[in-house]
Amino acid sequence: MNVLVVGVGGHAKAVIATLQAAGHAIVGCLDDRAGAEGTAVLGVPVVGPTSRLAEHDGEAVLAIGANAVRQRLAAAHPAARWATVVHPTAVVHESVRLGAGAVVFAGAVLQPDVTVGAHAIVNTGATVDHDxxxxxFVHVAPGCHLSGGVTLGEGAFLGVGAACLPGVTVGAWTTVGGGGVVVRDLPPHVTAVGVPARSLETPQ
Known part of the structure; x- marks a missing residue:
């Protein structure tokens, strides 16, 4: 497939590398910053601002690590065709369901009956166990480990090396700091850190 990459930052580099490893053709990158057009990311040219997504008749991927930004761009382009991208070294069981625009990076493992939502990220070496x-718009950062039956609400973010014990739920738009261990359910819209992970504020 011919894929347009939305974004030019460090996360976009990882997405481009994943697309290349999977054998997909990349037609260019989009970015809204002044002066970006005409530059390149890993040899892929920046061809214009994100508004040009509306002109693209192929597939695209949101290569931006910030969950809220991916959500905003997806909402702004409801007619876009979103590519689902999986690195060839990832282990993804045949029963796994991947949403439109989801990206699974190198070395990730998705066990049976996992469901991954639209524009979610399972980053390098992360593991998601059964169910x-x-x-x-979830982002599971590099090296995270989710035990069986874990639920991450919309827009949840797990920092590098975070872990979740079996069956816990992390609420929508909640952040778990790097290395945090979630041993009980976390409410929406909080930041939790530590071992065990504890909320730093009162939930909204």
């Missing part, structure tokens, strides 16, 4: 539920 996991990852909502839309």
């Amino acid at each position: 996991g539920r990852l909502g839309d």
Whole structure:
């Protein structure tokens, strides 16, 4: 497939590398910053601002690590065709369901009956065990480990090396700091850190 990459930062580099490893053709990158057009990311040219996504008749991927930004861009382009991208070294069981625009990076493992929402990210070397539920716009950072039956609400973010014990739920748009261990359910819209992970504020 011919894929347009939306974004030019460090996360976009990882997405481009994943697309290349999977054998997909990349037609260019989009970015809204002044002066970006005409530059390149890993040899892929920046061909214009994100508004040009509306002109693209192929597939595209949101190569931006920030969950809220991916959500905003997806909402702004409801007619876009979103590519689902899986690195060839990832281990993804045939029963796994991947949403439109989801990206699974090198070395990730998705066990049976995992569901990954639209525009979700399972980053390098992360593992999601059986029956996991990852909502839309989730980001599971490198080296995270989710035990069986874990649920991550929409927009949840797990920092590098975070872990979740079996069956816990992390609420929508909640952040778990790097290395945090979630041993009980976390509510929506909080930041939790530590071992065990504890909320730093009162939930909204």
